[in-house]
Amino acid sequence: MSTAGAASRAGGCLCGAVRYRVGMPALWVAHCHCSMCRRAQGAAFVTWVGTATDRFVLESGREVLQRFHSSPQATRSFCGRCGSPLFFESSRWPGETHVTLASLDDAGGLEPQAHAYWNSRVSWCEWHGRELVHVEPDQGGSD
Numbered sequence: 369m370s371t372a373g374a375a376s377r378a379g380g381c382l383c384g385a386v387r388y389r390v391g392m393p394a395l396w397v398a399h400c401h402c403s404m405c406r407r408a409q410g411a412a413f414v415t416w417v418g419t420a421t422d423r424f425v426l427e428s429g430r431e432v433l434q435r436f437h438s439s440p441q442a443t444r445s446f447c448g449r450c451g452s453p454l455f456f457e458s459s460r461w462p463g464e465t466h467v468t469l470a471s472l473d474d475a476g477g478l479e480p481q482a483h484a485y486w487n488s489r490v491s492w493c494e495w496h497g498r499e500l501v502h503v504e505p506d507q508g509g510s511d
């Protein structure tokens with residue numbers, strides 16, 4: 369299966385217990401600089417890929433996948449064995465499952481289009497990439 373035109377892509381966690389598949393094309397790709405994502409990932413920002421929940425398939429790892437409610441309406445899922453951050457779902461974005469771009473086996477062609485919560489970005493990591501639009505979905509965070 370070629371990558372650019374593939375109807376779906378596979379991904380998984382570091383230890384390999386959790387494997388999943390998402391439908392392509394992606395709905396969007398964006399870097400999120402919100403404080404909740406930063407803390408959950410232990411990183412300056414996280415790059416999310418928006419995918420359609422009805423085309424999301426958890427192929428393995430249901431028994432180790434952990435789901436944390438980071439707010440009443442949102443969950444963050446990660447591998448309970450190796451800790452890899454994997455999925456985000458919120459009633460604010462119905463029908464969407466956000467997956468971490470870094471957990472996909474092949475990120476080719478999935479170019480980030482935006483910085484979400486740019487105003488919340490850390491001061492200790494400078495951006496030297498190309499210019500992207502800045503979006504502030506609300507004041508709080510990506511929950």
Ligand SMILES: [Zn+2]
Binds near residue numbers: 383386451
């Ligand atoms: Zn794992």
Ligand SMILES: [Zn+2]
Binds near residue numbers: 509510511
């Ligand atoms: Zn976020």
